[in-house]
Amino acid sequence: MDFIKYLITGISLGSVYAIIALGYTMVYGIAKMLNFAHGDVIMVGGYMTFIFMNSLGMPAILAVLGAMVVCTVLGIVIERVAYKPLREASSLAVLITAIGVSYLLQNLALIIWGSTPKSFPSVVSIDPIVLPGGITISGETIVTVVVSALIMIGLTLFINKSKLGHAMQAVAEDKGAAQLMGINVNATISITFAIGSALAAVAGALLCSSYPLLQPTTGAMPGIRAFVAAVFGGIGSIPGAMLGGVLLGIIESLTKAYISTELSDAVVFAMLIVVLLVKPTGLLGKKISEKV
């Protein structure tokens, strides 16, 4: 019975990772960069939801929507100010800048909101379901799993059916050729960042509902774990991010339960290394050959 309980915790956690991993995967697919600051956008999303709910007394749904708007703007600003000037620069330069942005967000949050953890009120008001056998599934778990499934279906449809989605695929494939076809590359990249950041806000609200401690470093570790999930599933692939996220959540939960709490990060990272060595493209990723 305990095993099923841990499995459910894992799936819930994994669904949050999956939402975060979607943001990584989309940005990586299009801009070919690792947006290190993505995890910290989650933290900003958490704080925004907290402020909208607690200080302004908004209902949960509106608070999350508000946080999504703020994070979308933040994502676009970050892309325009920090990443756009470096689009033709070496990937090392972009990566270091992204680390700088991540650091900037964390320390801004530290100055604005302080280092004392805030206890986050859950955004979910659904009653838990009790299954026969005494297993309870919390409202947060249900909402998290449903929301992440909806997001994945919505994103897949958006990318495969809409004009903008086709533009994104084209930019991911070949920036120069996409531009020649009349696609506004800069706008497409901005939209990708916007979508990724809006998803990060949702992830932030859901993450803090399940693990109600909000502090400036809240987003950092989940962000890195979600990146591991994205790589695990195959970076650039939307179902891959979903699969990787859920698998990672389950592994983390089971490790915490049966091996050691302190070593759970070590196990997650060790897994990343094994995956990269055995199948560098991830579970569902496609192989890209290198051009000389």
Add this chain to the structure above:
Amino acid sequence: MKNIVTKLKSFPRDTRRDLGNYLIVVAAFLLMQAALGGGLISNSMEGLLVPICAYVVMAISLTLTVGILGELSLGHGGFMSVGAFVGVFFSMATQNSIPSDGMRLFLAFVAGTVAAGVVGLLIGIPVLRLRGDYLAIVTLAFGEIIKNVLNVLYVGVDANGIHVAISDEKALHLAEDGRVIIAGALGISGGRKLATFVIGFVLVLVALFIVQNLVRSRAGRAIMSIRDNRIAAEAMGINVTKYKLMAFSISAALAGAAGVLYGHNYSALQAGKFNYNMSIQVLLFVVLGGMTSLRGAMIAAVVLTVLPEMLRGLEDYRMLIYAIVLIAVMIFNQSPQLIQWRARMAEKLPKFGRKKEKEAK
């Protein structure tokens, strides 16, 4: 005297630049010694001297990985902690068997450096097969793994030898006379401060000597060719994996040496000290120094360690300022548009340096 000057001028530019680096380090050391003797240095600044040396060695070490090898390592704090823990553990465990402080510290340096180098080699074998962003994230992962493992590690010594356990003190099964040296998240406590400014200075010189000689050697040129164009280097018959591993493990070993120095400067040592922030701070030294310049990285390390001490009032904003500086320097130095703009500006300015160059041609 005149003889020396002519001889110096006959050296290639790179050699002169390398010699200049030694000169700068020696001059800075002598200046500090004079100031110390004259009582011009405040107590808090005096306490910073050894950490500064450790940071300078870290800056040299990371310049080798980021600037010379062209790969981003976010796990250098991890190598530093391996060096610190192994080194301090060694000197505490042999406190009774090796009576001479100097000898013990020297052996501790050897142990810490070798341990970090070996860890670097072991990590490098799988990691260096990856490229770019993956490599950065995996080094970060390894840094975290090292920190996590050190946080649950218990090591003690008794008459029967060394006992290791993960979980708690009781699992060590120490004999009556045994003592716990590494106590999990509490780390090492009660160590003796063996590190001095002179030792730090010597370590800086040694690190500089190793890296500068590596860079100007055949191996160094091979490493830089991999950075500039991996495929072309491979086509020229350069063994990419071998040289990458070489640079990476030397860099890790140097970080370990810096850790030994750092660890011997405090009486207590926790793995939490060598976290992600430490790795980022060292990265900032390298970026501010201009990525490939050892001299720049060393100067950045000194300035960025001394400056916060002088601007105590800005303590809360220190990390924020670091972050902004990091982004601004990256964009200013690396953006293709800005590089062109700077070249145009430079042409408009009065031409001091360039005349000389023309004459030389």
